[in-house]
Amino acid sequence: MSNHSEVASPDVRVIHPLPGTSDEARRQQVAILGNPNSGKSTLFNRLTGLRQKVGNYSGVTVEKKVGQCTLPSGRRVDLLDLPGTYSLHPGSPDEMIVRDVLFGLNPETPSPDLIVFVVDATQLDRHLFLAMQLIEVGRPVVLALNMCDAAEAEGIHIDEMALEQSLGVPVVSISAAKGVGIGTLRRLMDRDVEPSNARFRQRQPAVERVLQSVSARLPRRNLLSDSGRLDLAFALMLDDGEDDALARYAPLDVQDDLRILRARLDDILPQWRTDDATSIYEAIEGVMTHAVSRTGVSRADQRRDRIDRILTHRVWGPMFFVVLMGAIFQSVFEWAAPAMDLIDRGISSLGEFVGSHMPPGPLESLIVDGIIAGVGATIIFVPQIAVLFLLMSIMEATGYMARAAFIMDRIMGRVGLSGRAFIPLLSSFACAIPGIMAARTIDNRRDRITTIMIAPFMSCSARLPVYALLIGAFVPKTRIGILTLPGITLFSMYFLGIAAAILVAWALKRTALRGGRPLYVMELPPYRMPSWRSVLITVRDRCLLFLRKAGTVILAVSIVLWFLASHPGLGAEGVRFEKRIETAERAGNETRAAALRSEMAGAKLRNSFAGRSGRLLEPLIEPLGFDWKIGISLITSFAAREVMVSTMATVFNLDDSGEGFLSLREKLREAKDPKTGEAAYTPLTAVSLMVFFVLACQCMSTVAIVRRETNTWRWPIAMILMMNSLAWIASFAVFQGGRLLGLG
Amino acid sequence: MIDPNGWVTLDELTPGGDGVVRGLDGAAGIVRRLMDLGLVPGTVVRHVRCAPLGDPLEILVRGTHLSIRRSEAGKVHVEPL
Missing domain, CATH: 1.10.287 (Helix Hairpins)
Incomplete structure (x- = not known):
């Protein structure tokens, strides 16, 4: 293949000009596609660098990652990172998106002009299954043999030329993690790539005839090849009427006839549904003999086996898992501490500096007590979020996450969930929003909804600020062995959330979401060194996401709150x-x-708008040990849980008569009950409040995402009612029980 | 149940043992999915190990390690090697 890059004139490049747009105006769309664990996202990060944004496909919450990539000719293309998929016959919403985009069934995401198909070169034969399905769709494809260095090390030699001949598409060896072959890939992306004419599937004449007749009655899409239309016809034949995109695409009279055709094929060829999988694998064997040779014995398999013997061992496996989880949460507290102290001191000095350089008055009050105090109290927790996501992305990238799911499947099975639900739930420890979105990889609807309903019980990073504040203020730093009391308290809060989730999942699976267990298949990828670049990009994205929330929602709430807490003033009094x-x-x-x-x-x-609403709430929350100030923060924390911290900061700054910027922890400890003159908050109040935060549904964003995921208000409303009553009951039990025992 | 051909289901293979896939039974969707993942008749498959709590199993098919449940492995009929 030539390494020259040529920019063809636009009229040649554009394959299907859109009506009403000039050829030049339309930027080329390139999609990256591959099996899960093919290194797709690492390649995406490598090609786009920092120019990428994460959104959603409308109607479903499958993550849509789009970036920009400049090719050697200087031409810019949009790069789309499609979700990892095993087959073009979808088994999950993720895979359905891939199918819809490729076949041009998605109204908002046009079928890409070029597809970069990424395979793991060490697992070429199984990844060719999807590659061949894709090539038959008839779109231009470039095949990137990723992890070519690992393949060489294992003695796998792939003849690129032979592979190009067999598949009819350009082939390039790369290592996305190490940056090998990326230049060649970019030059290939710059060329005019012709769709391949190669056909791999052998269909029985009877099946072929049925597909021909169905495809002849389907609406014409100029970008699909004839074999691509046959694929669509086949997808329609396999579908049992639950696939909306297909239903929209096929005319009603065709859909009516499908049932008859299906029944006819069932009679004469009982295997017709699976024959094409068999024939693709036969074709793969032909290609593999032609293009791949192996020398020596793979050491990687032996190494993997040695590691798995320990990590999935009946005793050492679960033990390692528990120790790792414990270590992660201890690190979140310990590693982040120096950076947090630094930010804390910086914010304090900024508050003092601004306060001393401005005339006292409403504006000074807004800036120091509203803006700096509010946003500052949130930014301080970025180090913890960074550490948690760093550890979680490393687990994902090394392949341990899949082992964790393997170990946990049986336990998750006890509550009727699959090991797959473990990853969305573990992600929910960082934030329930991505966790709930990750639940889309669960094929079965009942399992998915159960997972969504229990995901918010996992203590998210927005609760960390609340735990950190209360533990820091009220839990003594007593050492118990190698652990500290604050660490143990934090671990207990996480544990409580998990216990509540198990209880609720168990209850849901026996009532509203009864049903058999779905198919569960998960790949156990080889152990790999993570791509630090990708790990760091993930960490950066999550921190930015949190900061964007801090910058907008929290700032807005801080200002509104400052207003509510300082108005209408006292008047004559x-x-x-x-x-x-x-x-x-x-x-x-x-x-x-x-x-x-x-x-x-x-x-x-007390007279302010905020004070009045907090006082309105007081009778309801007094049995839990909360006063009206906490009541205010419970109201505001519905915007996002971490707002509780900035609310408390604002409330206490205004309560303070201006002796400077005392730390909020000290203020909480020093707060006095106006009636008794004793401490307003005790360690027992802190525990009761933390328990409330573990269990209550206090996040508008969660409610919104659940509404979108489940496509009904039924589940989010059920979630609010269920979680908040559970929270009230548990906090009541903790506070009243603790008092009976003479604690606080 | 003793099969006249000496075939067993995938979960009955001894851990570490190989077999050749001879057939699949069960609902069309599940069979289709298992075949998408490479479990087509004629393929060599290994029962690598089972999870610490006995379920799911780790199988090796076409160079890929997959985790599947005993209930699904029971739908894959193999001839032990």
Whole structure:
């Protein structure tokens, strides 16, 4: 193949000009496709670098990653990272998206002009299954043999020329993780790639005739080859009417006839549904003999086996798993601490600096008490989020995540879920939003909804700020062996969430979501060194996502809250307060004046809009040990749980009579109950509040995503009712039980 | 149940043992999925090990390690090697 890059004139390049757009105006769409674990996303990151954005396919919450890539000719193309898939006959919403995009059935994502198909060169034969299905669709394809270095090391020699001949598409060896062959791939992407004419499937004449007759009645799509149309006809034949995109595509009279045709084929050729899989694998064997040779014995298999003997051992496997999970949560606290201290000090100095350089008044109050305090209290937790996602992406990239699911499947099975539900649930420890979205890889609807319903019980990173604040303020740093009491408390909160999730899943699976267990198949990928670049990009993306939320939602809520907490003011009572303070000052009684100032600030807050709504809530939450200040933060934390921290900061800053920027932890410890004069919050209050945060549904974004995932209001409403009543009952039990035992 | 051909189901293979896929039974969707993953008749498959709690199994088919449940492995009929 030539390494020259030529820019063809646009009229040649554009395969199916869209009506109303000039050829030049339309940017070329290139898609990256491959099996799960083929290194697809690493290649995507390698080709796009920092120019990528993550969105969603409309109607479903399958992640849509789009980036930009400049080719050697200087031409820019849009690069689409399609979800990993095993087959063009979809078994999950992810795979359905891939099928729809490729066949041009997705109204918003046009069929790509070029597809870069990524295979793991060490597992070429099984990855060729999807490659051959794809090539037969008749779109231009470039085959990238990823991990070519690993294949060489294992003694697998792939003859690129022979492979090109057999498949009819350009082939390039690359290593996405190490950056090998990327230049050649980019030059190939710059060329005009012709669709392949190769055909791999042998169909029985009877099946072929039926598909021909169905395909002749389907609407014409100019981008599909004849064999691609046969594929669509076959997909229609296999579908049992649940596939919306197919149903929209096929005319109604065709759909009616499909049932008759299916029954006829069932009579004469009982194997017709699976014959094509068999024939593709026969074709693969031909290609493999032609293009691949092996020398020596693979060491990788032996190494993998040695590792798996320990990591999936009946005793050492689960033990390693538990120790690893414990270590992860301990690290989140310990590793992030230095960076958090630094941010804490920075924010404090900024608050003091701004406060001392501005005239006191409403604007100064807005900036210091509203904006800096609110956003600062949230930014401080970015280090923890970074550490957690760093560890989780390493687990994913090394292949351990799949072993964890393998070990957990039986246990998840106890509550009627598959090991696959483990990964969405584990992701929910960072944030329930991606976790709930990750649940789309679960084929079975009942399993998926159960997983979605219990995902918010996993303690997400937005709860971490709340736990960190309360543990830092109220749990002594006692050492117990190698652990510390704060660490143990944190672990217990995570554990409580898991226990609640198991309970709810068990209940749901016996009531609203009864049904048999679905098919479960999961790949156990080889152990690999992670691509640090991809790991770091994931960490960066998650942190940015959190910061964007901090920058918009939290800032907005902080300002609204500052307003609610400082208005409408005290009016005539305020004037009386000021007079009394003045009198005290003239009399030289500074203590009295300071006490009056505190009292005035307290009165102002109690009288504010926020104070009034918090007080309205007080009778309901008093049995849980919460006062109206916590009540306010429970209201505001519905925007996002971490807002609780900034709310408390704002509320306490206003309550304070301006002695500077005291840390919120100290203020919580120092807060006094106005009636008794004793500490307003005890360690027992802190535990009760944490338990409430573990269990309550306090996140607008979660509710919104559940609504979108389940496509009905039924599940999100059920979730709010179920989680909040559970939270109230559990906190009530903790607080009242603790008091009976004489704690706090 | 003793099969006249000496065939067993995949989950009955001893861990570490190989077999040749001879046939699949069960619902069309599940059979289709298993075949998509390479379990077509004539393929050599190995029962590598089972998970710490006895289920699922790890199988090796066409160079790929897959984890499948005993209930599904029971639908794959193999001739032990």
